[in-house]
Amino acid sequence: MAKSSVNTPSVPAPVETLTARGRKTRDALLDAARTVFETVGFPDTRVEQITQEANVAYGTFYRYFESKEHIFRELSTRLFEDVHRREPTDPDLSPAARLVAANRSYYKAYRRNARLMAIVEQVATINDEFRELRHEHRSQLIERTSRAIARWQQEGLVRQSLDPILAARAMSAMVDHTLYLWLIQGEAADEEALLSTLDQMCLGALGLESDSP
Known part of the structure; x- marks a missing residue:
């Protein structure tokens, strides 16, 4: 018996x-x-x-998405927008306090999305399109961080010898890999001790004085 064809639009x-x-x-x-x-x-x-999971007909999928790659790309974009979103902070906070607040916002978002982040990281190693998407969103984060570092250098708060972009890249890599090993690979760690250590290392790398005693 021939399998019935599904009449799907070429463009969702x-x-x-x-x-x-x-x-x-x-x-x-x-x-x-x-x-x-x-x-x-x-x-x-x-x-x-x-x-089946959505409890809709098979053909319904193609009214909205071209393929599983298409829907995965949108999920990935939403993921990165969530992870890289920064919660508003008090403008009167010191640079050190703002950096720690931004870090903690990132930690919470990464943890909230850890399972999907694991899949995204996996796909980025085997698919050029998603690797480029990963780089694009990482670049947005690095650009924002590097602008803050450059501004703090102008204010005399951060070491002048640092290249803002390279510093942002190094800090991002340190934080990302640490969270990846902890939240995705399951490396044991005391949560508050680990996050506090990351905060201190980011501040120390820039030469920012912590507000904590």
């Missing part, structure tokens, strides 16, 4: 043209995709599994 409908019901279905597919990716990994995920 733009998000801005969707009805409220359409947006709800699309969001359900994104939630389902995240669950499946985190459960079986990117290589073993199939569109059929996503639609």
